[in-house]
Amino acid sequence: MLIGGGLITLMICVMLVLAIRARAGSGRGERFWIWGWGLGFSLPVLTILVGFSLWIGERMLARADDALRVEAHAARWDWEFVQPGPDGQPVRTETTLFVPAGSSFDVFISSEDVIHSFWVPQLGGKMDAVPGHVNVHRLRADAPGTYEGLCAEFCGVGHPFMRFTVIAYDPAAPMPDMSEYIIEDAQP
Amino acid sequence: MSDASLPQTAATGPRSTKPRSEAEIRAHGIDIAANPPQRALHLHRELDRVWRDAPGWAGFFTSVNHGTIGLRFMVTSFVFFAIGGVLAMLIRAQLATREGDFLDVALYNQIFTMHGSIMMFLFAIPLLEGLALWLLPKILGARDMAFPRLSALGYWCYFFGGAIIVLSLVFGVAPNGGWFMYVPLTDKTYTPGVNADVWLLGVTFVEISAMAAAVEITVTILRCRAPGMPLTKMPLMAWYLLGTAVMMLVGFPPLILGSILLEVQRAFDWPFFDVARGGDPMLWQHLFWLFGHPEVYIIFLPAAGALSTIIPVLSRTTILGYGALVAAVIGLVFLSFGLWVHHMFTVGIPHMALAFFSAASALVVVPTAVQIFAWIGTMWMGQVQLRLPMLYVMGFFATFVMGGLTGVMLAMVPFNWQAHDTHFVVAHLHYVLIGGFVFPMLAAVTYWMPLICGRWRIRGLGESAFWLILIGFHGTFFIMHLTGLLGMPRRVAVYPDNPEWEWLNLTSSIFGMVMSAGFALFAFDIIMQWLFGRRSWRNPWDAPTHEWAMPLPAPSYNFASLPGPRQPDAGALLPLARGEGLLPGAPRGDRETLVVDPGSGRPDHVAVLATSTALPIATSAAIGSFFGMMLAGQYWLALLGIAATLIMAWRWGGIMGVTHDRGRIEVAPGIQLPLHYQTRNTLAYTGALALLLADGALFGSLLFGVGFLGVVAPGWPAPPSGLAHGPLLLAALAALALMAVGSWAAMRAERLRAAPAGSSWALAGLVCGLIALGLLGVLAAGLDDPRRHARDALRGAILGYAVVHGVIAVMLALRTVMDFRQGRISLSRRGAAPAWQLFQGWWLATSAAALGTVALLEVLS
Structure with a gap:
């Protein structure tokens, strides 16, 4: 093009x-x-x-198949994620999303307050987090690694700092240590 | 297309100065004999006495002349351009390094919001309005715009509104939510300060000038052309501006409605956009981009019109493909309203809609491509002269083509999802807007400057400015595509973790300064030309169009006599100055211009236009007092502003109409025309129809909001309504019946205008209108609390729409009654009755449609 x-x-x-x-x-x-x-x-x-x-x-496009389902919830000026934890049960984390590399996953994106946008430039595509709506966006990390993500829709004075990280782990290897990011009190 | 059907101005060519042969004129359809020649100097003195502004400051505040107002619009818009440019430099200074602490984030947010808002609403739109106001009567062969007082009202609304917006920056309370003001960021919760109100109220205030200009441009093109110039043969610029004006009439109302709704939410807590109470922030985005995308073409079309005018003249030939270009304009007008969703590809739009809007966005390239190739073909056919305006045309090609192509890329959803809201989009939109608007406008300014000031420019300065702007522009924005592709989002003040973006940004900043220097030099060049340029000879570009058939600088009255079929182009300069055209001089001491039939251009009647008056500035001050009180949060005092505005609007009608019949006027040998007082299809009537088109777009947007929230928004169905259905329905039906009786009365009043019964019918219609308004008040008292749910808020908004139109209809009824009393209605004079009928009918129709919609939704839920 x-x-x-x-x-x-x-x-x-x-x-x-x-x-x-x-x-x-x-x-x-x-x-x-x-x-x-x-x-x-x-x-x-x-x-x-x-x-x-x-x-x-x-x-x-996200479609109805058995792709992994994770959640991203934006609130000024931070991101919370829900993804499968070490024991397979969903866990809630702050600022970092853990997904297996090599398979597609659907991100269910929502917002607490104003409009934000979920974007991981290296994984491609972005999708807005709109209050009252849940948007689904399909992504895939081909190789294990750390991918930087950010809020792409202007959301106020914290906008430049509203960053997050996606860690794609090798599904064959043991799960990375998530404990540092887990939010204890909130069970989904 | 055979040569015989080429446009009249183009076919005769720039150098044809010989009068047309009898056969040619007969083939053309309309012939009008020439008036006997008079002494040109005598005509000039007579006309200038009538048309010139009052001397001194009084003239400054009371001028309604399109030449003065149009120029003032353009100069003011360039002042705002400079302010917006300074803000852009602040942005570039901040982004030059990754941890720039030149501005803090909060201030940075104000500055980029203001940069975008100023450039869009205070520079681009007013500049094109100013160009249209200044140029149209000259290029069409008229003495002024259709509604001179409206020109002035528009200017003062623009001036006051712009002043409010810019001063907010000085006081540190400027809008800070981005130029598209997405809610919820801009609602009361997340922007508690006055910042968002400044934007909503200030921009709406300024948009009054856009609506005024749009109505005026439409009517002027349709009715104030040179006699014998059919629509199909008018200069291309007029086609482009007609397309622009129609787009403004339909495109601005969604924004105005959105701004009103959001301001009402902020001021009175009506939850149109609050998702917790049945609103939806997506509604704002739809309303905003329903305006926002056509807006791009509203800006582009006048610029393309300037290109279609300048390219053939400076290529010493005629335009290639007149018909295709007109078709392209019409195509753009329609297509541009089907694209708005491509600004919203990432908000979670259904799959099929994505495909549709993506394809539509690609399709809009076709009419643009047709124009580009028509221009290149024209240049190929002729002999290009690389004079200064042509350099800017080259700058346009070099820039706009690339902006268009990145636009096609962005229309592709997968790419859009990656590039949306990054600096790639920033680069794209600057390529389109500076390429597609600023370069052509600079070409236009340099091209028409001799007509504005009567002087020729000083060699060298202009070329230097051009190269600085061109190099500075591409240096700034070309690599910004890469910055965006590397992942830099818009609207960030710092990027501490991304050193890889730093050199790109620094380069952009340095070239940004070069571009600024270029614009400064451009301004310097224009001022030098105005002050010190040598006198230009007449028609310096040897152009065919009528604006060059006058002495330089353009006189206050444009033409000593108006060009008819025997004066088809700029070659008729001397015959026109000698009064051989139509309606020579100002023997009656009035500002007269000819009005024609919209399609064929046959002369229809003579309009007497308004002279200098302080009413426009007083009216805009009254409107401004309303906006000021709203801004200050003094909502009860704002009612005083409304009252003041109504009083001014009443006085507006004071000079319309006369108390005795006047004879017909011989505009040319054998052609006697009535004055507009004794005609039904006046300029004002056409203007009212144009206004109703805009009003219909507003009403349609409101119904769109009702449908959108009801179907898409979460938080529905609404809580059960506490309405007393029976009594309220009865009141609503009674109000509708009274509106219908009022419509009937308005018709009878006009039909029986010569009989005593006419006056009684008018009075009956007035009483019906007043009672209907009272019943609407009863309805308002019976509604659910509009703060409870969006459904109830929307009902309040619909009722508000009906009340506003009721007030308009009642005022016109009152004006008709007064016209009867004061003897301004006779068998041949109709006073305000035709306008009253229009608005009374509109009030009835929209109220019935609104009641039907509300009742339907109530039954369905």
């Missing part, structure tokens, strides 16, 4: 230079410019692009 965009920009620039250098009265008619370029060029390019994007988008 970036390359295509660059090529089209370049093409327009070349056309402009040629148009400036062309002698008066040397151009083509309306049929060539309007029907040929205006419609004949733009419509096919757009059709292909939209089709391709819908095809990719389809794969990114």
Whole structure:
């Protein structure tokens, strides 16, 4: 897409230079410019692009299957997560989300107060946390590791600092130590 | 398209100065003989005495002339542009390093909110309004806009509203919720201070000027064209501005409604957006972007109009594909209302809606592509002259094409989910807005400057400014795409954990300063041209359109005689100055201009326009007192502001109408036209229809809110209503019946206007209206507490809508009664009766629709 965009920009620039250098009265008619370029060029390019994007988008959607389900709850200016703990039971954690690497998971995103947005740039895609609504977003960490996440919707003075971390662990290895992040008093 | 059907102004070409042959004129459909020539100087003196502003400060405050007001709009908007630019520099200074402590976060939030709001509402929209007000009568061949007092009212609302918004920054209480003001962040809980009220009230105050301009632009283009210029042959600029104005009429009401609802929630705790009580923050986003996306095209279309005007002139040829360009404008007007959801791809929108809005967003590229290629084809056909306006046109191409392409990328949902709310979007929107609006507007300013000040620019300065702006712009924003792709979100003041973003931001900041220097140099160049440029000769670009068929700088009255079919282009400068066109001079001492039939351009009547008056500034001060009291939280005192506004509105009607019939006026040999007092289809009538289009958009948005909350919002069904159904329904039906009787009375009053019965009918209609208003008061007293649930709040809002329109209808009824009493109605003069009928009918129709909706929802639940 970036390359295509660059090529089209370049093409327009070349056309402009040629148009400036062309002698008066040397151009083509309306049929060539309007029907040929205006419609004949733009419509096919757009059709292909939209089709391709819908095809990719389809794969990114959460659907009813047995994907792992985790919750992300935003409150000014912190994130709380619910995910399976070491014993398989759901546990509530602060600022860090633990998910197994290599499989898709659905994040159920909600908000306590204002609109926030859940975004882990390296995992792709973002989804808003809207009070009164629960949004579902499907993600997948291909490799184990630590991924930085942040709030992407402006939410007040704490917005620049509303960060979180996603730790993708190797499902074959023992679970990482979550104890430091677990919120004790709140059992889901 | 054959050559014969090319637009009149374009087909004749820039250099054709010879008068048309008889055959040509007959083929054109309308012929109007020339008036006998007079002494040009005599005509000039006669007209200037009537049209010029009063001398000194009095003239400053009372001017209603479109030349003065349009220029003042443009100058003021550039002042706000400078303020917004300074704020942008503060933002760049803060972001230059990752732990910048130049501004604290709270102040930073105010500054980026104000930067966006000022650039949108106090710079872009007013600049295009100013350009339209200043240019339209000149390019269409008229002496002024359709409603000169409305121009001035719009200006003062803009001035006062803008002053409130900017002064809030000085007092440290500026809006801080981002320029799109998402609730709940901007509700009373999370923004307890006055910051959000400044935005909601200030912007709504300013938007009065947008609505005024939109009505005026629409009516002027439809009715104030040169006689014999059909819609299908008017200059492209007029098509673009017509599209813009219609979009403003339909696009601004959702924002105005949203702002009113949010302010009512903040002030009176009516929970339209409170999810705990049946509201939904998503409603704000829909209303905001229902405005916000068309807004982008509202800004782009006038700029594209300027391009379509300037490119052929500076390529020494005619525009390629006139019909295709008009089709593209119409296509954009419609398509742009089907895209708003693409600003909301990440809020949790159903899957099918995502696909639909994604495809629609891609489709809107097609009319834009048609225009781009038509412009390139035009340049190819002609011989491009790289003079200063053309440099800015090149800047437009280099910038806007890229912004459009990143826009296509953002329309693709998977990419959008990644790039949304990052600096990629910031880069994209600056490419689109600076590329698609600022560059063309700078081209327009440099192109029309000789007509504004009568002087030619000083060589060299302008070119330097252009290159500084171009290099500074791309240096700032090109790498910002990368900043965003690397994950930097919008609206963060610091990024301590991300050193990898630092060099990108520092580069942007440095080039941002270069761009600022460019804009400063541009302003300096314009001032130098105004003060010290050498005198320009007439029509310096050798352009075909009518605005160049006048001496430089443009005189207060534009044309000594109005261009008809025999004066088709700028070549008719001398015949027009000698009074050979229509309606020469000002022999009756009135400000007269011609009104034509909207489609064909046949001359219809002569309108007598308002002269200098302090009423507009007084009216906007009255409106401002209402907004000021609301801002101060003095809600009871705000009622005084409403009263003052109503008194002013009443006085507004005072100069309309005359107490005796006047004869017809010979505008050209053999063509005698009535004055507007003796016509039914006046400018004011067309204006009322345009206003009702906007009103319909407002009402539609309100019903959309009712439907949206009822279907989508959590927290429904609402708690059982405590309404006394029987009595309230009875009161509502009685009110509707009285409104219907009032409508009937309004019609009878006009039909029997020459008989004594007419006056009685008017009085009966007035009484019916007053009783209906009283019944609406009964309904208001019987409603559930609107603070309890959004359903009850919406009912309150609907009732409020009915009351406002009832007051308008009653005032028009009263005006009609007074017109009868004061002898301003006769067989040929109709007074306020036609307008009364329109608004009375509107009151009835919307009230019936609202009652039906409420009753239906009550039955269903």
